[in-house]
Structures are given as C-alpha cells and as structure tokens.
Amino acid sequence: MSGFLLQRLMQAILLLLIVSMIGFAILHLAPGGPLSQFAAGGEMNQEDLDRIIEQLGLNRPMPVQYAEWLWRMLKGDWGLSYRDQQPVLHIIAGHLGPTLELMLTSTLLAMVIGAWIGIIGAVKRYSLFDGIATIGTMIALSIPTFWFGLVVIYVFSVGLGWLPSGNRFTIGDGSFLNRLHHLIGPCIVLALVSTAVWSRYMRSSMLDVINQDFVRTARAKGVPERRILMTHVLRNALLPMITITGLHVPSLLSGALVTETVFTWPGMGRLFLDSISYRDYPVVMGILMFTAVMVLLGSLLADLLYGVADPRIARSGR
Amino acid sequence: MTKIADGHILPMPAIHRRDLLALGAGGLLAASGLGSARAQTKAAPPPPSKPTGQVVVGLSQEPTAFNPLMPGIEVDETVWMQIFNTLWVADPKGNLIPDLAVEIPSETNGGISDGGLAWKVKLREGVTWHDGTPFTAEDVKYTLELIVAPGFKSRTRVGHAFVRDIKVTGPLEISWRMEKAYAPYLALLSNTYIVPKHLLEKAADPNTAPYNAAPVGTGPFKWGTRTPGDNIQLVANEKFHGKGPYLERAVLKYVPDQTALYAQFRTGQVDLIIGTGIPANFYAEAVKLPGRKVVKVPSASLEILMPNLEHPVLKDKAVRKALYASINKQAIIDIIYYGLHIPTESFAPQDSWAYNPGLPKQTYDLALANKILDDAGWKRSGSGTRMKDGVPLTFAVSTTTGAALREQTQQLMMQDWAQIGVKMTINNMPAAVIWGDFYTRSKFDSLVVGTAFRTVIDPDPAHRFGSDAIPAKSGNGANQMQWQNAEADALMKEGQTTFDQAKRKAIYFKLQELVREELPILPIYQYAPVEGYKEGLIGFEPNVNARQNTWNMGSWYWAR
Numbered sequence: 001m002s003g004f005l006l007q008r009l010m011q012a013i014l015l016l017l018i019v020s021m022i023g024f025a026i027l028h029l030a031p032g033g034p035l036s037q038f039a040a041g042g043e044m045n046q047e048d049l050d051r052i053i054e055q056l057g058l059n060r061p062m063p064v065q066y067a068e069w070l071w072r073m074l075k076g077d078w079g080l081s082y083r084d085q086q087p088v089l090h091i092i093a094g095h096l097g098p099t100l101e102l103m104l105t106s107t108l109l110a111m112v113i114g115a116w117i118g119i120i121g122a123v124k125r126y127s128l129f130d131g132i133a134t135i136g137t138m139i140a141l142s143i144p145t146f147w148f149g150l151v152v153i154y155v156f157s158v159g160l161g162w163l164p165s166g167n168r169f170t171i172g173d174g175s176f177l178n179r180l181h182h183l184i185g186p187c188i189v190l191a192l193v194s195t196a197v198w199s200r201y202m203r204s205s206m207l208d209v210i211n212q213d214f215v216r217t218a219r220a221k222g223v224p225e226r227r228i229l230m231t232h233v234l235r236n237a238l239l240p241m242i243t244i245t246g247l248h249v250p251s252l253l254s255g256a257l258v259t260e261t262v263f264t265w266p267g268m269g270r271l272f273l274d275s276i277s278y279r280d281y282p283v284v285m286g287i288l289m290f291t292a293v294m295v296l297l298g299s300l301l302a303d304l305l306y307g308v309a310d311p312r313i314a315r316s317g318r
Numbered sequence: 319m320t321k322i323a324d325g326h327i328l329p330m331p332a333i334h335r336r337d338l339l340a341l342g343a344g345g346l347l348a349a350s351g352l353g354s355a356r357a358q359t360k361a362a363p364p365p366p367s368k369p370t371g372q373v374v375v376g377l378s379q380e381p382t383a384f385n386p387l388m389p390g391i392e393v394d395e396t397v398w399m400q401i402f403n404t405l406w407v408a409d410p411k412g413n414l415i416p417d418l419a420v421e422i423p424s425e426t427n428g429g430i431s432d433g434g435l436a437w438k439v440k441l442r443e444g445v446t447w448h449d450g451t452p453f454t455a456e457d458v459k460y461t462l463e464l465i466v467a468p469g470f471k472s473r474t475r476v477g478h479a480f481v482r483d484i485k486v487t488g489p490l491e492i493s494w495r496m497e498k499a500y501a502p503y504l505a506l507l508s509n510t511y512i513v514p515k516h517l518l519e520k521a522a523d524p525n526t527a528p529y530n531a532a533p534v535g536t537g538p539f540k541w542g543t544r545t546p547g548d549n550i551q552l553v554a555n556e557k558f559h560g561k562g563p564y565l566e567r568a569v570l571k572y573v574p575d576q577t578a579l580y581a582q583f584r585t586g587q588v589d590l591i592i593g594t595g596i597p598a599n600f601y602a603e604a605v606k607l608p609g610r611k612v613v614k615v616p617s618a619s620l621e622i623l624m625p626n627l628e629h630p631v632l633k634d635k636a637v638r639k640a641l642y643a644s645i646n647k648q649a650i651i652d653i654i655y656y657g658l659h660i661p662t663e664s665f666a667p668q669d670s671w672a673y674n675p676g677l678p679k680q681t682y683d684l685a686l687a688n689k690i691l692d693d694a695g696w697k698r699s700g701s702g703t704r705m706k707d708g709v710p711l712t713f714a715v716s717t718t719t720g721a722a723l724r725e726q727t728q729q730l731m732m733q734d735w736a737q738i739g740v741k742m743t744i745n746n747m748p749a750a751v752i753w754g755d756f757y758t759r760s761k762f763d764s765l766v767v768g769t770a771f772r773t774v775i776d777p778d779p780a781h782r783f784g785s786d787a788i789p790a791k792s793g794n795g796a797n798q799m800q801w802q803n804a805e806a807d808a809l810m811k812e813g814q815t816t817f818d819q820a821k822r823k824a825i826y827f828k829l830q831e832l833v834r835e836e837l838p839i840l841p842i843y844q845y846a847p848v849e850g851y852k853e854g855l856i857g858f859e860p861n862v863n864a865r866q867n868t869w870n871m872g873s874w875y876w877a878r
Contacts, residue, residue: 094545261574
C-alpha cells in the first residue's frame with residue numbers, strides 16, 4: 001500500500017511540474033498582459049505602464065520569471081494578486097466557501113435523484129418511466145447552462161417573483177433560510193445537467209451487473225429479487241460510480257463558471273474567469289495548481305475507495 | 319463661518335460639495351437637461367438626523383484596489399470616493415469646490431504665484447482620520463512624496479513629477495514649487511486622494527501594506543467588510559467633517575454580467591446601477607419600470623475611430639477626410655445604439671467649459687467623399703479599390719472581440735467605405751490582447767475605441783495629442799495615433815502654462831478647430847450611459863467631472 005502511495009506521489013509531482021510549466025508558458029506567451037486594462041482606460045500613460053511592468057518584474061525573460069515563481073511556490077508563497085494586492089491563497093480561500101456550498105448541495109441532489117432514476121430505469125428497462133427518463137436526460141444534456149440559467153431567472157425571479165435573481169444571500173440578511181432561498185435557482189440549473197449524467201452512468205452500470213452470471217445464479221438459487229438488487233447488483237454497480245465521484249471532486253472545488261456568473265455566485269469559477277480576463281497571473285496560476293492537486297487527489301481517492309468497495313482490488317498486488 | 323452638526327467651526331468656505339444637494343438632486347438633474355422626463359419635481363424631504371438605512375449599488379466590474387494612489391480601474395474609484403477625500407472636488411459644472419483645503423489656490427488669492435511655479439494650500443480644520451488621528455499638512459506632504467517615491471507602484475505621476483521642495487509651513491498649511499508652470503495640476507489634485515502618513519509610513523513596503531486591503535481615510539464612509547467576488551460594505555463615518563453621511567451602510571455589489579445586473583435592478587436586489595450602466599437594448603423597457611428612475615448621464619468619453627497616422631494610407635489627411643464624410647454617424651447612433659448617444663465633432667466633452675460648439679458638422683456624404691479621394695489622386699482600380707502610387711486604399715479596423723455593437727458599427731463602416739473604393743478589413747482581438755502592446759505601442763491600423771482626451775477634468779489633452787507623447791517613439795504619453803503637429807503642440811503648451819480660464823478657453827477652442835480639420839481622431843459620438851436608481855433615493859446626481867456617480871454618496875438618503 002505504501003509503495004503504491006509513494007509511486008503515485010512521484011507521478012503527481014512530475015505531473016504538477018509539467019502542468020505548471022505549460023500553464024505558465026501559455027499564460028505568459030499570450031499577447032496582452034495584466035496592465036492592458038489600465039491602458040484601455042487612457043488614465044495611465046506609457047511611462048507609468050513601463051514603470052509598473054518593471055516593478056512587477058514582467059520585463060524579465062520568461063524562464064527567470066518561472067524559476068522565481070516556482071521557488072516561491074515551493075516555499076509556500078503563492079504570490080500577491082496583481083488585481084487585489086492580496087495573497088493568492090487568501091483569495092482562493094475566500095471563494096472556496098461559496099463554491100463548496102453550491103456544488104455540494106447540487107451534487108448531492110443530483111447524485112440522489114440521478115442514482116434513483118438510473119436504478120429504476122435499469123430495473124424497469126424499456127418501461128414508460130425509462131423512456132421518459134431517457135428523453136428527459138437527452139434534453140437536459142443538450143440545454144445550454146447559460147440559457148437555462150437565464151430562463152430560471154426570467155421565469156422564477158422576474159416573472160413569478162418566487163426566487164431571488166442571484167447572489168448568495170440578501171445583503172443585511174445572512175440567515176439560513178435566506179441562504180437556502182438563494183441556493184434554489186443555481187442548484188436547479190447545476191443539478192439538471194448532473195442528474196442527467198449520474199442517471200445515465202447509474203443505469204448502464206446497473207445493466208452491466210444485472211446481466212452478469214452471478215446475478216443469474218443468485219436468481220436461480222431463489223434469492224429474493226430485492227436482496228439481489230441491494231447486495232449483489234447495487235454494490236457492484238457502485239464501483240464505476242466511485243471513479244466518477246472521485247473525478248468529480250475537483251469540480252466541486254473549481255466551481256461552475258457559467259452558473260456562478262449568471263447567478264452572481266462569488267465562487268471559484270467566477271474568480272477564474274475574472275482572473276483570466278484580467279491576466280492576473282499569480283491568481284490564475286494559483287487556481288491552476290490548486291485544481292491540478294485536486295484532480296490528482298480525486299483520482300487517488302477514487303482508487304482507494306475502490307478498494308474499500310471491492311476488497312479484491314485492494315488485495316491484488318498493492 | 320459655518321457651523322456644522324458636530325460643533326466644529328469651519329473657517330471657509332461655506333460651500334461644500336454636499337451642500338450642492340440642498341438644491342435637490344432632481345432639480346439639478348432636470349436643469350442639466352439630462353434627467354429623464356420623470357425626474358423628481360417635488361421638494362425632497364429633509365435628511366434623517368442620524369445615519370439610517372442602506373443602499374446597494376450594482377456594479378458590473380469589481381473594485382479590487384483600495385489604496386487610491388496605486389493602479390486601479392475606474393470602478394475602484396467608487397470606493398476611494400467614500401473612504402478618502404481630495405483637496406478639492408469638481409462639481410457637475412466643472413467648478414472646483416474645496417474639500418480638505420479651505421480654498422482653491424489661484425493667482426488672485428495668492429495661492430499660486432511666481433508665474434504658476436509657487437503653490438500654497440491652506441487646509442481645513444477639524445478633519446480626523448477614521449481612527450481618530452487629526453488630519454494635518456504632513457499627510458498631504460507624505461501623499462505627494464509617496465506618489466513619486468521610486469519603489470512605489472503609483473497609478474500615475476503625471477503632474478506630480480513637477481513638484482519640488484514640499485514644505486509644511488504650519489499644521490494646516492503646505493507649500494511647494496513646480497518645476498514648470500502646469501495649469502492642469504489643479505484638476506489632477508481634484509483626483510488625488512490624501513492618505514494617512516501615520517499609518518502608511520509604518521509599513522515596511524507601502525506596496526504590500528495590509529492597509530491596502532482595509533484603508534483608513536477621512537471620507538464620509540469607513541471601510542467595513544469585503545466579500546471578494548461579491549460585495550464591499552462601507553459604514554457611516556459619524557465624525558465626518560462635511561454634511562452627512564445619512565446612510566448607515568453603503569454596499570457596492572458586483573454583478574459581472576450586465577443582463578444579470580439589470581435583472582437584479584428590475585427585481586429590486588440592487589438599488590442603483592452605475593458605471594457601465596443599463597445596456598442600451600434595455601433602455602426603452604427600463605424607463606417604464608415602476609418604482610425606478612432611469613436617466614441618461616453625461617460622460618466625458620468619446621467613441622472614435624482612431625487611425626494610426628504612421629499607416630501608409632491613413633497618414634493621408636484626404637483619406638481621413640473622405641472616411642469621416644462617409645461614416646453614417648446618425649445610423650450608427652440611432653440603429654445600433656438605440657439613439658442614446660450624442661454625435662460630436664470635438665475631443666472635448668460637450669459639458670466642459672472648454673467645449674467649442676462652433677465646429678463644422680460632419681454630414682454623411684458619399685459623393686463628397688468620392689470627390690475628396692479623386693482630387694487627392696486615389697484612382698479606382700479594376701477591383702474597385704482605389705490606388706495611389708501603387709498603394710491600395712486598404713486598412714484594418716480593430717476592436718474588442720465580442721463587443722457586439724462595435725462589431726455592427728464596423729460592418730456599417732465597411733459597407734459605406736466599400737462604396738467610395740476603400741477596402742476595410744476587420745481584425746478584432748480579445749480585450750487583454752488588443753489593449754496591450756497592440757494599442758499602447760501603436761501596432762494597429764485603426765481602432766474603434768471609447769476613450770477620453772483630457773487630463774482628469776482639465777481640458778488639456780497634451781498627453782494624448784502631444785508630439786512628445788507618442789509611446790511608440792518616446793516611451794511616454796498616450797498619443798497612440800502618433801499625431802505630430804507643431805501648431806497643436808504650441809497651443810497645448812500655451813494652455814498648460816496659462817492659469818486664466820478665459821484665455822485657456824480661447825486656446826482650446828482653437829485646438830478643437832485644428833483637430834477637427836486635421837482629423838487625428840474621427841469622433842463618432844460622446845457616450846451617454848444609462849444609469850438607474852430606485853424611486854425614493856434622494857441625492858443621486860450625475861457628474862461628468864467625477865469618474866463615478868457615487869461621488870456624493872455621503873449625502874444620499876431615502877425618503878421615508
């Protein structure tokens with residue numbers, strides 16, 4: 001087990017290094033820079049811009065800039081945002097809470113509903129329910145999130161006045177109910193697509209297992225159908241789901257760009273978009289590294305959970 | 319002598335920027351001709367006796383830089399204006415009104431002498447920083463010195479770089495000398511926020527001081543809390559030296575998407591939309607919203623076609639004249655921009671005292687355009703594109719990718735210009751790309767851009783039009799057109815060293831005529847952004863001379 005972990009750790013370090021190099025290069029090679037918006041406003045003249053470029057060290061060769069960035073990163077210093085003048089870690093931490101709140105709620109919702117639809121759909125294959133679920137899923141998957149978000153706002157906020165048209169809570173009222181009220185809109189939008197995805201995976205995963213020999217054997221032995229489903233089928237069908245869950249972890253933390261923008265949710269997705277459009281190199285690199293670490297952790301988590309769900313995998317050679 | 323609420327006696331002057339509101343915001347709005355037909359006509363109720371209630375201001379950009387001397391974008395000013403004060407501020411008519419100073423230095427009152435080289439400023443008594451420390455001349459000296467300090471990332475040193483020998487001549491008196499006479503410095507100081515010496519000098523590095531994330535000033539509101547990516551809350555400074563504040567709390571709410579912002583205005587989650595404002599396509603609907611007031615506000619920014627005068631085709635004045643005559647300005651304004659904006663011929667905003675209303679009006683005249691090109695020797699070739707000395711009359715127009723209305727403007731131009739034998743191509747790029755070196759180092763053929771040609775509120779456009787301000791050549795200035803004109807240079811120099819407004823007016827009138835004739839920029843329209851607020855909010859007053867219309871937020875309150 002520890003050998004496996006060590007091997008994964010080495011792989012992770014190498015991967016992070018490659019990701020950081022590519023990310024840094026792409027970001028810094030793209031034309032334009034963090035000062036372009038000052039130039040656009042016409043308030044600062046070339047002398048001012050040049051002076052600040054020099055003070056930020058942006059006029060030095062890129063490998064030098066990268067080496068410095070890497071060295072500071074290794075010492076735990078993620079730098080200061082160009083836009084905010086705040087430590088990058090501080091900024092990321094500030095956006096993590098809202099993202100977790102939104103993504104956890106919508107993901108749990110989507111997992112529960114999606115799994116339920118998937119299980120029923122598999123058990124009652126080709127039934128009316130399965131048909132409706134399949135069509136519904138296709139529709140949900142093809143709706144653009146941006147458009148659907150606007151529809152939700154238009155119908156439930158502007159038209160009916162039932163839901164707030166965005167924000168995490170009403171300023172001046174941070175109560176639990178108020179927050180819950182604000183969660184509904186973006187959750188509906190996010191959960192719609194995820195539910196569709198989860199239900200599809202669950203359905204095909206269940207179907208795979210249902211057709212296996214051991215299920216047939218169990219049936220032949222006269223094991224009650226309910227027990228077959230719960231102990232034999234579901235347990236095995238959950239294996240691929242664990243992988244998907246593990247791969248889903250990073251998105252829990254990196255947020256949902258479009259939904260966060262439409263619903264004015266101050267999460268990681270919005271931060272990333274804002275930082276890119278501003279060319280806030282330290283923050284973009286920070287988010288990139290943070291997400292990369294999360295992806296690696298997520299897949300590691302999936303591997304480990306796999307072993308828990310199916311002890312045969314854990315025992316085999318690790 | 320004026321007595322104010324907390325018992326302090328103010329020496330002079332009687333007028334403070336907040337006093338302007340005694341007139342009633344609605345009245346001023348209507349008087350400016352910019353208020354909507356629905357502007358308030360009833361007398362405003364009196365303000366509350368102590369700060370009450372809150373206002374939520376919706377912004378489509380997020381304020382993130384809170385040290386007012388460091389680089390920031392326009393929207394950051396919504397915060398600076400509340401937390402800090404300047405020596406004086408400009409009212410909507412362009413008059414300077416003393417704030418931290420007691421009077422505006424001038425040659426008449428002896429504040430400016432020695433041909434504009436010696437300056438002396440008397441400061442207001444009884445002003446305290448939010449932490450209770452008294453404000454003194456040392457703070458002003460510290461501020462002016464910090465701006466030009468070598469390692470400090472200051473926003474701009476324009477004007478400040480001429481300041482020499484700053485002397486504190488009394489607790490509330492300061493003087494300095496200027497390296498050269500520079501009239502726009504008065505205007506620049508109206509946008510130079512004074513920071514506290516006692517807090518910033520303690521910082522190891524003012525660039526990274528914790529102060530920059532929780533500023534302390536002398537303004538009507540104190541720093542409250544900030545939720546990054548969402549909002550900033552400011553709280554009333556009950557010890558403020560002027561009138562107000564009347565609101566207990568001011569919330570600056572960031573809603574990045576303009577449509578989402580408008581939806582929040584409609585559903586009442588934000589009380590006010592300022593800055594980028596209400597998108598033009600919602601204007602007609604917005605004015606009909608019950609319980610909301612929607613107004614066109616003045617702006618100093620112009621939408622122009624900026625030619626690069628080093629381009630082989632665009633350097634020919636005849637070409638620029640022909641292009642200008644074949645832009646269908648009215649169609650652009652009426653069809654693309656819903657008739658909101660105001661056609662203009664000048665680089666100066668029409669609300670400025672220096673605006674010359676007598677410039678020749680552009681008319682959309684394809685026949686004239688064709689004649690100008692024929693006369694200048696641009697002959698039509700087989701493909702329909704004109705040629706002269708082997709050079710085809712073709713160039714690219716660039717602007718920000720995704721700016722849908724500007725893209726439509728480009729298409730209109732392209733069609734019109736094709737009719738006079740000009741081949742225009744479109745070369746658009748994302749904002750962060752186009753406004754980088756491509757713009758600042760004049761690598762473009764031409765641009766459709768919204769920009770202003772003045773120094774803060776001063777009509778001086780020397781950093782935009784001066785021959786010595788071409789960044790691609792001298793590394794300074796913002797003359798990206800690369801316009802070089804000796805007559806204009808002389809006029810601008812004269813304008814900078816003259817302190818008499820009447821004389822300056824004559825100078826800038828002449829400069830506007832010259833620019834209209836030479837066309838280093840092809841003006842299309844002056845912006846008229848649409849802002850809106852909830853009915854019952856008293857005190858909102860658009861000000862073309864403030865960077866944001868939250869300039870007088872300390873005197874806002876709700877009619878109850």
